[in-house]
């Protein structure tokens with residue numbers, strides 16, 4: 001006997017928590033778009049979608065404003081709760097940047113010296129990372145360009161990353177007055193060796209996508225320059241040689257005349273994301289052809305290792321970052337934000353250390369000594 005006699009409520013429930021009020025189309029904003037799932041021949045599959053969450057602030061390298069952070073949270077919450085969504089793709093507008101982190105203008109002009117406001121902001125920022133790590137759909141980071149600072153942090157929160165070969169990766173915090181505590185100090189040591197994680201986290205060096213692939217940060221690097229109908233690899237990076245004079249050179253930036261020649265050559269070559277998007281579709285199609293429950297259980301099992309340190313650190317980090325907005329962040333983000341006025345994007349670090357060595361109080365006079373002065 002079948003079970004028709006059991007009382008059942010068959011009215012489909014709506015689990016959507018946040019509406020579309022935090023998304024937009026005009027920069028700066030977060031764009032949320034449901035694109036049809038496509039099969040390997042590019043045919044749309046009826047009733048199934050991929051949620052694209054796009055940071056749309058290209059003039060400021062897709063840095064996220066406070067409103068955009070809310071848009072990302074809303075995006076991953078929607079992707080998670082929408083039963084027709086198979087996977088989420090996190091990307092940025094254009095071909096320059098995926099994201100270069102928090103909006104330094106907002107940081108300098110609003111949050112600096114408003115630590116409690118920044119505490120509220122950090123609650124949103126932490127919510128953004130959590131929304132990625134808790135999304136009940138696999139999350140692909142489509143790295144369309146630079147993934148720097150907080151951009152690197154939200155990128156590493158994603159499950160898998162495929163990258164344009166023009167992208168560069170790294171941190172900026174220690175140069176601009178923050179600590180990469182929005183995930184990088186927790187995630188980087190899982191991806192890279194401890195030595196590489198340490199250097200990449202603090203030095204603020206930017207490393208090529210090829211170098212990061214070789215060091216296991218990302219899954220795949222895809223050529224995006226299409227010369228005379230044929231994709232070529234980023235000519236600025238050494239990709240045809242592994243060892244030179246006993247050193248690993250694969251993935252390093254070319255220098256001198258070779259770099260100049262590469263830059264010249266790149267000038268007229270259009271950027272085309274066809275192969276990058278094919279790779280994104282291939283990964284999504286692989287996910288779509290797996291049991292959804294087994295898939296997300298496995299993904300959450302791996303995410304748990306990222307969360308282990310993130311969950312322990314995110315609250316103390318929030319409190320420290322909040323307090324820091326009155327001190328080093330005030331100096332660093334204002335220096336970066338006024339670079340067009342002063343001609344310098346960082347403070348005089350040696351002067352600051354000399355003043356600290358003398359036991360100087362950290363007041364407006366001291367701050368004035370370490371800032372570059374506005375040019376005539």
Ligand SMILES: CC(C)(COP(=O)(O)OP(=O)(O)OC[C@H]1O[C@@H](n2cnc3c(N)ncnc32)[C@H](O)[C@@H]1OP(=O)(O)O)[C@@H](O)C(=O)NCCC(=O)NCCSC(=O)C1=CCCCC1=O
Pocket residue numbers: 059060061063100101102103104105125146148149150151153172173176178179180181182321336340
């Ligand atoms: C190294 C850079 C990423 C790239 O340098 P470069 O290629 O020389 O480009 P720029 O001329 O510097 O930048 C082009 C224009 O974009 C603007 N820009 C770039 N990044 C940002 C940003 N994050 N916010 C606002 N605007 C940005 C830049 O001002 C230029 O505009 P213009 O009008 O002059 O044409 C370099 O751009 C760089 O270092 N950017 C800043 C990176 C940064 O400091 N991000 C914030 C770090 S802190 C953070 O993200 C955090 C996250 C959570 C936890 C706490 C936290 O601090």
